Amino acid sequence: MRTVTGFETAGRKERSDMTTILVTGGHGFLGSHYIHELLNKYPAYRVVSIDVQAEPVPELIRPLYACDRYAFHQVDIRNNDAVEAIFSHYAISQVVHFAAKTHVGESMENPGVFAETNVLGTFHVLEAARKQWMNGPFETKPQYAGSRFLHISTDQVYGPRDEGWADENTKRSPINPYASSKASSELMVKNFHESYGMDALVLQASNVYGPHQQADKLIPIVLRKALSGGIIPVYGNGQDVHDWLFVEDFWRAVDTVFHLGDAGHTYLAGGEQSLKTLDIVVSICTALDLHFPGNTSFNEQIRFVEPANGTKVPHRFAVSTEKLKRELDFEVQTAFEKGLAQTIDWTLSKNRLWEVV
Amino acid sequence: MRTVTGFETAGRKERSDMTTILVTGGHGFLGSHYIHELLNKYPAYRVVSIDVQAEPVPELIRPLYACDRYAFHQVDIRNNDAVEAIFSHYAISQVVHFAAKTHVGESMENPGVFAETNVLGTFHVLEAARKQWMNGPFETKPQYAGSRFLHISTDQVYGPRDEGWADENTKRSPINPYASSKASSELMVKNFHESYGMDALVLQASNVYGPHQQADKLIPIVLRKALSGGIIPVYGNGQDVHDWLFVEDFWRAVDTVFHLGDAGHTYLAGGEQSLKTLDIVVSICTALDLHFPGNTSFNEQIRFVEPANGTKVPHRFAVSTEKLKRELDFEVQTAFEKGLAQTIDWTLSKNRLWEVV
Numbered sequence: 001m002r003t004v005t006g007f008e009t010a011g012r013k014e015r016s017d018m019t020t021i022l023v024t025g026g027h028g029f030l031g032s033h034y035i036h037e038l039l040n041k042y043p044a045y046r047v048v049s050i051d052v053q054a055e056p057v058p059e060l061i062r063p064l065y066a067c068d069r070y071a072f073h074q075v076d077i078r079n080n081d082a083v084e085a086i087f088s089h090y091a092i093s094q095v096v097h098f099a100a101k102t103h104v105g106e107s108m109e110n111p112g113v114f115a116e117t118n119v120l121g122t123f124h125v126l127e128a129a130r131k132q133w134m135n136g137p138f139e140t141k142p143q144y145a146g147s148r149f150l151h152i153s154t155d156q157v158y159g160p161r162d163e164g165w166a167d168e169n170t171k172r173s174p175i176n177p178y179a180s181s182k183a184s185s186e187l188m189v190k191n192f193h194e195s196y197g198m199d200a201l202v203l204q205a206s207n208v209y210g211p212h213q214q215a216d217k218l219i220p221i222v223l224r225k226a227l228s229g230g231i232i233p234v235y236g237n238g239q240d241v242h243d244w245l246f247v248e249d250f251w252r253a254v255d256t257v258f259h260l261g262d263a264g265h266t267y268l269a270g271g272e273q274s275l276k277t278l279d280i281v282v283s284i285c286t287a288l289d290l291h292f293p294g295n296t297s298f299n300e301q302i303r304f305v306e307p308a309n310g311t312k313v314p315h316r317f318a319v320s321t322e323k324l325k326r327e328l329d330f331e332v333q334t335a336f337e338k339g340l341a342q343t344i345d346w347t348l349s350k351n352r353l354w355e356v357v
Numbered sequence: 358m359r360t361v362t363g364f365e366t367a368g369r370k371e372r373s374d375m376t377t378i379l380v381t382g383g384h385g386f387l388g389s390h391y392i393h394e395l396l397n398k399y400p401a402y403r404v405v406s407i408d409v410q411a412e413p414v415p416e417l418i419r420p421l422y423a424c425d426r427y428a429f430h431q432v433d434i435r436n437n438d439a440v441e442a443i444f445s446h447y448a449i450s451q452v453v454h455f456a457a458k459t460h461v462g463e464s465m466e467n468p469g470v471f472a473e474t475n476v477l478g479t480f481h482v483l484e485a486a487r488k489q490w491m492n493g494p495f496e497t498k499p500q501y502a503g504s505r506f507l508h509i510s511t512d513q514v515y516g517p518r519d520e521g522w523a524d525e526n527t528k529r530s531p532i533n534p535y536a537s538s539k540a541s542s543e544l545m546v547k548n549f550h551e552s553y554g555m556d557a558l559v560l561q562a563s564n565v566y567g568p569h570q571q572a573d574k575l576i577p578i579v580l581r582k583a584l585s586g587g588i589i590p591v592y593g594n595g596q597d598v599h600d601w602l603f604v605e606d607f608w609r610a611v612d613t614v615f616h617l618g619d620a621g622h623t624y625l626a627g628g629e630q631s632l633k634t635l636d637i638v639v640s641i642c643t644a645l646d647l648h649f650p651g652n653t654s655f656n657e658q659i660r661f662v663e664p665a666n667g668t669k670v671p672h673r674f675a676v677s678t679e680k681l682k683r684e685l686d687f688e689v690q691t692a693f694e695k696g697l698a699q700t701i702d703w704t705l706s707k708n709r710l711w712e713v714v
Contacts, residue, residue: 080469108494108552112437115480119541123472137465171528172544173551180548184476184541187529191537194530195465 020046022092024077024125025099027051029213030152030205030250032058034096037251039069048090050075050083051099052117060212077121080128087132095149096258097125100185103216104156104178111177118181119188122151126192126200138197149189149200150258155243155268157183157204160315167320168204168266175315186266193264203257206270206319210247210339211346218277219340222284223347226298232285235307238278239314245271246339249332253324260328267328270319273336278302283337287344364403364425377403379449381434381482382456384408386570387509387562387607389415391453394608396426405447407432407440408456409474417569434478437485444489452506453615454482457542460573461513461535468534475538476545479508483549483557495554506546506557507615512600512625514540514561517672524677525561525623532672543623550621560614563627563676567604567696568703575634576697579641580704583655589642592664595635597671602628603696606689610681617685624685627676630693635659640694644701 025031026049035047046069054074064070075082077099086092100118101107107114126149133144140147158166159173174180192198209219225232253269261267285298324330382388383406392404403426411431421427432439434456443449457475458464464471483506490501515523516530531537549555566576582589610626618624642655681687
């Protein structure tokens with residue numbers, strides 16, 4: 001187990017202008033981007049990061065080892081005692097909760113670990129926060145006035161739709177165990193607000209992409225398959241539709257909701273770009289053709305393959321970002337073409353493709 | 358630990374017309390009524406009952422010890438291995454899932470055990486059923502064709518409303534950890550239908566009352582307080598409203614949905630009688646005045662007391678039973694006055710009041 005501790009808190013007198021934020025899942029794609037940006041933007045914030053995985057340390061996190069406002073502990077949120085220990089040791093005053101099992105296919109195979117991590121694990125973090133922050137229902141301890149729990153969720157909770165856009169009032173219709181577990185965890189978060197008056201709220205994001213993304217997601221997979229010369233698999237007919245949100249827009253949405261959102265509310269952040277999977281694959285291949293000109297297009301490597309057992313395609317996921325724009329002045333800044341180009345450039349320049357195969 | 362086994366199943370050749378139904382929470386108020394009626398009505402059904410509490414054995418269950426179609430095991434559904442063992446040992450083919458922590462006040466004090474039992478525990482039963490019944494997503498084992506998972510839930514998932522009636526399409530707005538945990542568990546049940554094609558469905562009931570009810574529920578408490586000569590506490594102003602469903606109507610609703618309901622659906626059963634708590638207390642006192650005539654009315658013992666910390670009253674819960682009536686020909690048969698009279702008569706005749714104080 002690897003533990004990095006840049007600062008100590010418990011039982012000591014602290015500078016009162018310091019806010020200590022627990023970021024769960026801090027070694028994930030989203031969590032590591034968030035921590036990186038948060039510490040850069042807010043000199044008065046400290047971050048305690050926990051993650052079930054200590055290694056590998058994400059590239060965005062490595063420079064933070066020299067930062068005395070950053071600490072990391074390897075914690076599985078299924079372990080209630082470990083979660084509580086973090087809260088009391090660091091006198092955690094804010095939470096941004098990313099930690100979750102997220103792979104839809106894996107959730108079909110092994111839903112148990114999703115229920116344990118995403119549902120019960122979220123409960124552990126909520127309950128630890130309640131114990132740390134509150135004397136009783138609707139009685140926040142004075143020193144934790146202003147404490148807030150931001151839960152990161154997903155547009156998958158709404159399920160697919162034939163037309164129109166899901167918004168925060170749309171009925172939840174999860175169609176896989178991952179989405180179901182996230183819908184359950186959202187209910188718990190809202191309930192800690194309803195039942196105990198805890199300042200808790202939810203940000204749902206659509207499909208986030210960008211530099212540093214995990215190797216098993218669509219864009220890295222297509223890049224790797226294309227450049228390795230093998231076939232580029234497209235499941236079903238590639239007509240499923242998702243909304244894509246660039247990671248920089250995502251991080252700004254988290255920042256916006258964390259600082260400006262209303263307690264008890266849910267905010268939905270999409271990139272306002274609903275795209276067919278096949279179109280994305282073709283876009284990637286076309287971009288690669290410019291990087292590596294040749295006699296044939298990378299598009300020729302595309303093959304349609306049968307979807308995995310139990311997967312129903314094509315699905316259409318589409319979300320409205322209107323509430324976030326209207327109420328919190330959020331704006332999507334990165335069009336997909338630009339975000340995709342940045343992602344491809346980063347991946348190629350860093351030669352990241354070969355790190356994970 | 359007390360185990361009662363009326364029959365053995367695993368690995369033996371069975372009469373093919375026998376259905377083995379797992380009833381979880383079989384020692385509870387609802388579960389014990391259901392088992393009692395089920396075994397009486399269907400000679401070809403066997404029941405395996407599990408409950409976290411072996412003792413006391415409910416009065417409705419005691420005669421079943423002589424029944425070779427009944428078996429009981431003390432199992433906590435938080436214990437995944439124990440749940441799986443029951444499924445494989447008895448080749449369970451049907452589930453009616455009552456087991457849950459249900460006390461709202463307790464859920465405020467200790468939400469953890471509600472998350473563990475009602476959410477993760479329900480998941481364990483679902484997952485054990487899936488492993489027992491299915492080879493993979495949408496592939497039911499031939500010998501388990503017709504297997505069904507009926508989940509018993511509550512109108513509390515909808516939360517209170519100022520006007521109108523909640524129906525199955527109403528957005529879930531739980532306002533306490535109990536209701537939240539039940540809303541989460543409903544999501545899981547529906548997801549096992551969506552993700553795996555398992556035959557699973559939900560019956561939500563309003564406030565069930567009747568003979569054999571737990572001593573800590575409203576009617577038994579009022580009877581006990583009234584006859585002991587002490588004050589009869591009414592929290593807040595007694596203007597909170599609930600729908601009351603007589604236990605015989607409840608059992609018929611379970612029977613109806615279990616045999617006729619559509620997989621993946623939710624059905625809401627209410628007694629079609631929305632009543633103020635104060636009116637119920639007065640009704641009980643007035644009924645007692647007839648049983649025990651005297652110079653003063655039991656109504657004079659009523660006192661308004663402050664609600665417990667964090668409880669927001671008055672709430673109004675009101676539900677529509679229209680879908681159940683329209684689609685499955687269900688009818689509510691017992692008006693509240695009649696059901697209340699039966700409950701009071703049973704309690705007085707059995708001198709049950711003094712068993713638990």
